[in-house]
Amino acid sequence: MMEAGRKRVGEMESYRECVKSDCELLLTRFKLTESVRFEVFSKIWKDMKFSHIFCGTERQEKRGFSRLALDTACSYFLPPFNFQIRVGGLYLMYSLFCCQDASPPEQIRLALKDWEDMKKFEKDALDASHMDVIFILRQLFVHKAFQFTAMPTLLAFRKHKVKPSMLHEEFIERPSRPQELININMLEELSNIHELYEKQKTAVSPSLGHLDSSVKLIREDLVPQLRSTVMDFYKWQQQKNAPPEDDSGEGTSSSLQECSRRADLLSSIKSKAFGLAAEACKSRRHRQVELDLATESGPAPLLGHTRRRKPSLKARTDKNVHISGDVWKDALTTTNIHHLSSLESVEEKTRKRDDSKC
Incomplete structure (x- = not known):
């Protein structure tokens, strides 16, 4: 029975990428409308026939697939996505919760660490007078759609590990x-x-109507300057994230100038690199690197490694040690081993041999 449960969990995880791609397609269309109205979202929902996502699931798969769909939708309701995508995630959670065919309905898991983010989202929607967002959120609370848990995902022993998915860059808030x-x-x-x-x-x-210079410790226009600085940063951020204009001739000329400056910089770096001798690596530091500097009229300088062969021990001995006379002749003769081990001289051997003959 446990093996069958693990098998069903693995099959549900195989559907995660498909459900995620369908949700991202719906949220992309909702993002193009630049609206946060539930009426706009419901029209896209009906056009895509998104309620058919629960069709075809077997009886034992209904609860697992409903949990998978709700968890996927809940991920778009939380940061780091922007406000419009989070509103779309809220609408998607509400629609999936109402359209699921599991009985009793599967609840939406919400970790306690995400409670502050949800309350801040509710406050931002209330300050912006998005009453349809507040209504949908309150409806989820009325129907007890949220299940507040310690962890965002269900933990189990030897559960199939879910690979972290990449976030959609267009949905992330700047x-x-x-x-x-x-x-x-x-x-x-x-x-x-x-x-x-x-x-x-x-x-x-001390003087009435006149401030001493010693007490002027801050700028007088601090608040206006701070506000203007933040506005300038916001404008710069908007211009940086705006798509480039291909039709303008000035942009084309500036890009060409930038490319030419970069090409000149690369050529200067290469000329400096080839004009100097490179440092030898550790395995070749015993080899000397020589740079042949030719004259201007001559051919181009050639860089190469010249290997100097070290003279042998015999050649260095012949060059440094000088032996003359009979010693040199004795040194050239071959010495036998038994001569080295003998304790008597040659004359004594000869005398003994003569005595034996007699």
């Missing part, structure tokens, strides 16, 4: 930390603190 840090409320608070600071400086100043 980094906007400066805009989040420097918001309207913070600028208003900073402006009030700046006014109080100016009043305190005027109160402690």
